[in-house]
Amino acid sequence: MIKYVFLAAAFLLEISSLDYLFKTQSGDDLLAWCLLLHGAGSALQAAFIWPFVPPTFRQPRLPMLALLFNFAFFMPLIGLLGVVIAFLIANFRRRAVVRHPFASLPLPEYVLSMRETDHQFSQGGIKSRLAQTSIPTPKRLQSLLALQGMPARVSSPLLQDMLGDASDDIRLVAYGLLDSREKTITAQIHQELEKFRQAGSNELRLICLRRLAELYWELVYAGLAQGDLRTHSLKQALSYIESAAQLGGEDSGLLFLKGRIHYELKLPDEALRFMQQAVAYGLPESRVLPYITQIAFDRKDFKKVRELLGRISTDQVTPFMKSIINFWVEPQQTPPPAENHGKRALI
Amino acid sequence: MAGIGFELRKLLEKQSYFGLVQAYAYAGIISSGPWVLSIIGILFVGFLSLGVVYPQAAIVQFQVSVTYLILSSLILTGFIQLGFTRFIADTLFKKQDDIVLANFNGVMLLVTTVSGICGLFAMFFLFTGLSLSYRLLMLSGFVTLCAIWVATIFLSGMKQYKEIVVLFAIGYTITVLGALLLRTQGMEGLLLGFVIGHFVLLLGMIALILRTFPLSRPALAFDFMRPGAMFLSLVWAGFLYNLAVWTDKLMFWFYPETSQHIIGPLRASLIYDFPIFLAYLAIIPGMAVFLVRIETDFVEYYEKFYDAVREGGSLDHIESMRDNMLFTVRQGLFEIVKIQAITVLLVFVLGERLLSWLGISLLYLPLFYIDVVAVGLQVVLLGVLNIFFYLDKRHIVVVLCVIFLLTNAALTALSLQLGANFYGYGFCLSLLITVLVGMQLLSRKLDLLEYETFMLQ
C-alpha cells in the first residue's frame, strides 16, 4: 500500500517540479526549488521501484539505492525505468554462454632452432659397452643413460648389474634410475589405494583392485623386486585379484594375470588351470599358448610342446617367436634343443 | 583470441580480395563508427533544423552545447577510462569474472555522482540566467555522456565493437528522429532529442553489459578504487590524452580574435571547428587499417612472443617472434601512413568540390587540408600508444601525452600569434612531433624487448 503512496507523492513532486520548467523566469532560486522537488520525487521513485528490483541487485542496499536515485535524478523518467528493465533483462534473459565442445587448435609450430647434439653411438651394444670397464666412465655413463629409453623389463636386469660397478658414478646413476622407476609405481599404488578407500561404488572399487593387482605385477614384471620382495609383490597382486573376485569382478584378464602370477610363484598346475579358465572366459587362446607351452616344456613334455606350438599361428607372433615355432614344428630328426634355449626364448 | 581480432582474422583467412575488402570495411565501421555517427548525427540534426528552428543561431547553440558536452565529459572520464579498462582486463585475466559486474555498478555510481555534482556546480555558477530547461537538459546530457564513455570503454575493452556500433546507430537514429519531432520547440527541443537518444544508448549498453557477465553478490563494489587496483600512470594518461586532443580547440574558442560568444559561458570558433570536425571523417580508412593490423597481425605475434617467453620457447623462437612483432608494427604504422596519405591526396583533389557541395565557404579550405593531415597523424599516434599499452610501457604513454599536450598548447598559441594562414599548423605540428618521438621510443623499446622482459621485470 505504502508504495503507491510513494508513487503518488513522487508523481506530484515531479509534476510540480516540471511546472518550474515552463516558467519564463530562470533565476537560480527557481532552479534550486525545481531540483529540490525533483530530488525528493526521485528519492520516492527509487523507493517505490526497489521491490521490483531483482534480489540479486539489492545488495549492498545503500549504494544500489544511490545508483537508482542517480538514474532517476539525472535521467528523469526514462532513466530509472530503463535501469530496472536492464536489471530484469540481466536477471532473466542471460546471454547464453556458448560452449564450444570442439575447439579448433592451430597446428603446432615445429621449432627447428635447437642445437644439434652429436649422437656418438647407436643404441646397440649398450650391454657390452657397459660391461667393459676399460671404457672411460663418462662414455659408459652415457650408455647407462640410454637405458632410460628401453623397456623396464629389458633394462632393469642390466641396471641391477651396474649396482655393483666399480665406478661410484655408474653405481649411483643406475641406482637412481631403478629407484625412480620403483618410486613411480609405488606412488601409483598409493594413489590407487587412496582412490580405493574413497570409492563409493563397487564398480569403482573393482577398477581400483584391478589396477592394484596390475601395479604389483608390474613391479615384478619390470624386474624391480627380487627375492622375498618379489614373492611378496606377487602375493599382494594375488590378494587384490581375490578381492576383485569376491566383488564379482573376475574376468578373463584377471584370470590370465592370476595364471601368470602362479607360474612366477612356481605353481605350474594352478597356473595352467587359471590360464585354461581364462580361455573359457573368452581370452583368445593365442595369448595363453606360449605360457602353456612353457609349462609343458618345464615338465619336459616335448611332444606336447610341439603340438601346442603347432597351434600358434605364425602370423600373429614376433619374428623371434616365429623362428622358435618353425624350429619346433617343422618335422625333424634332431632331439629337442637344450633346455636353456627354450626357456630363454619362450617368455 | 576473442572478439574483433578473431573475426577479422576469419575474414582475412578467406584469402580472397573480397575477404580483404570485407575485413577492412568491417574494421572501418567498427573502429570509427561511434565517432563518425556522432559527427554526422549532429550535422544532420543541424541540416534538418534549417528553416524550421528560429532563430538560426539556435542551431549553432545546439551544436556548440553538444560539442561542449562531449568534450567536457571525455576529459572528466579520461581520469578513469584507461585505468578502469586495465582493471577489468586484469580481472578477467585472473578469471575473477564474477566481480566485474559489481565493479561496473560501482563505477557507474561513482561517475554519475561525480559528474552530477560537477554538472550541478556548472548549472549554478556558469550557466546562470539561462532557461531552466536548457540547464537541466545540459545536466542530464552531461551525466549521460559520462556514463556512456565509461560503458563504451568497458565494451571496447571486451572487444564488443560490433555491439557498440549498433547501439550508437540506434542512439543517433533516436537523436535525429527526436530532433525531427521536437525541432519546433527550438534549441531545447533539439537538445531534448539528443538527451533522449543518449539515454537509450546508455541503457542499451548497460543491458548488454549486465547480460554478459555473471551476476554476483554484492551487486556493487569498489574494488577498482583500492590502492594499486588502477595504475596511476593510466589514470593520468587517460586524462592527459583527452585534454591534449582538445587543447587547440579550447584555445581557439577562447581566443577573442578567432571565437565568438554562443550561449551562456560557451564560446566557439566557427572558422576553426567546422574544418576539424569534417576532417575527423577522413580518419575512417586509417582507423580500419589500424584495427586490422594491430588486432590481427601484431596481436598474433605479440601473443606468440609472450607464450614463448612464458612456456619455454627457445631463444631463437622468441627472437623471431620479436622480429615478427617489430615487422608487423612497422608495416602497420607504415600502412596507416600510406592510407592516410592517399586520403589526404583525395581530399586535396576533391576538397573544393566537397566544401561547395556542403555549402561551406572555400575560405575554410587551407585549414581543412592541414586538419586532414593532422587527424591522419592522430591515427598513427593512436596506433603507437596502443602498442605501448600492449607492451605495458605505461610511463612512456604518459610521457607522450604530456609532450602532445605541451606542444599542442605551445604551437597552437604560436599559430594564433602568426595569424590565420597558420591556423591548424600548431595542432598538426604538435602531433607530428609526438608521433616522431613515439616512434623513436617504440623502436628503442622493441629492440630492448627481451632484455627488459627478462632482466627488468
Place this chain on the structure above:
Amino acid sequence: MNFPRAESADIGLLLEGTFPYVSGGVSSWVNQIIRGFPEYTFAIVFIGSQPEDYGKPKYALPDNVVHLETHYLYNKMAAPQIRPIHGDRATFEQVKAMHGHFRSPETQGAGSEMFRKLIPELAPKGKASLEAFLYSQEAWDFVREKYQAYCTDPSFVDYFWTVRSMHAPIWMLAEIARTFIPVKAYHTVSTGYAGLLGSLLKEQNKRPLVLSEHGIYTKERKIDLFQAQWIKDNRNVFQRDPTEISYFRQLWIRFFQALGSRCYDSSDHIVALYEANRLRQVEDGAPAERTCNIPNGVNVPRFAALRELRPKDPPPILCLIGRVVPIKDIKTYIRAMRTIANRMPEAQGWIAGPEDESPEYVQECRDLVDGLGLNDNIKFLGFQQMTELLPKVGLVILSSISEGLPLVLLEGFAAGVPAVSTDVGSCRQLVYGLDEEDRALGAAGRIVGIADPQALAEASLELLSDPQVWQAASEAGIKRVETYYTQERMFASYRSIYEQVTTWQA
C-alpha cells in the same frame, strides 16, 4: 637466539648445512674437533638453505666457539632495486674468458687466476656486482650468447632462471666474506658454497685455508641432481637424445664442479678421510702435493664401557643409525627386514636418526613399512644417544648408497657391535681391513652390494643366527678401532696442521 660474537678468533670454521643445526656424521666430527682443541678459539659461519629448514641447534656450542653467524642462501634475498644499469664491457669479457677456461680441465689454472682478479669486483659498486649480473644489458648479452652456444634444452626461460638462481649465492658469499671477523686461518668442512666462501676469504685476506672433505661434495651433489625432480627437461621427443642428461642437470653439476675447483685451488691443506677419496680429489683437480689422508677417530674408552652392558648373546636387533634421507637408502634396509622377519620373526629393525630433513622420504619409508606389513618389526626411534642405543643393539646396519668414513661404524665397533654395510666409501676398509696387517684382524661384519635387500638380509641373518660368528666379528671390530681409528691419532694429525696454519706469516 643469541649467538656469541667476537672481534677475532683463531680459526674460522665454514660449515654448510651441518653443525650445529643438523645432526649427522659430519656435525659430530666438527663437534669432536672443536672440543678436541680447547686451546684454539673458533668462529663459525653456518650456511644453510632457508631458515625454515632448520629448527633449534642440535649441539650445545662448546665454550671455545667465540663467534657464530648464520646465513641462508635461498632466503628471499633483498635483490637490489630493479633498474637498467651499464655493465663494464671489459669485465664481462674477462668473465666470459673465465667461463671458457672452466670448460676444460687443462685451463682451470688460468680460470682460477681470472677468478681471483674478479673477487674484489663482486662488491656492490664493483664492476661485477650483483646489480650488473642481474640488470645490465651486458649480462643479458652474455646469457643469450651462452644459451645459443651451448644449451641443448629448448626452453630459454628455464635456462635464464637456472643461470640466475645458480649464480646468485656467489654475491651473497662475497658479502659474507667481506664482513667476516679476522681469524688466523680458515677451515672448511666441504667444498661447495662453504668451499667457495673459504676460497673468497683466503684470496681476500691472505690467510691459509684448510679443507677437510668427508664425502666428496661434488659427487654427492651429483647424486642429488641425478635424482632431483625439480630440474626441468623440456626436450621433445625429436630433440631428446637418451644418452644425454638434461642440460640443466649438466649445468648444475658443472657449477658444483667449478665451486669445488675454486676451493681446491685455494686450499693449503686438502684432507681426505681415506685413499680412494684422496685420489678422487686429485682427479677433480686438487694439487696432489697438498692432499693427505686423516681417517676419523672415535673416543674408544667412552664406547668400550658399553660392551659390558650388552647381554651375552647378540640381541636380534638391527639398527640403522643415520638421518632418514634418500642417500641412506633406508628403503633397502626396510625391504631386507621383510626377509629377515620371514626367517627370524622376533627380529627388530630400528631406525635411529632425525626425520626432519626430508619429510617426504620419511613418509615414503613409513608407507613401505606399511605396505610390507612390517609394522611390528620396524621402529622409527628418532634421534638417539649412541651410548644408550648401542648396548641394546645386535647389529649396526648401513645401507647407504654413498658414504665417507662413517663414524657410526667405528662407534659400533668400539662398543663391540659388528656391522653389515653396503660397499660404499671406506666401509669395505673398515669392515675387512685395509692392508695385509689390518685384514689379519678379521672381518668386523659383512659388506654387501648397494640396493640389494636380499644380500643385506642374508648377511645380517648369518651374523645374528650364529653367536660364534657374531663374537668373532665383534672382536675384530674392537681390535680394528683400537689400532687404527682412535681419536688421539686424528687429533695429532690435525694438531700439526692447525699449528702450521695459525702461525703462518705472509
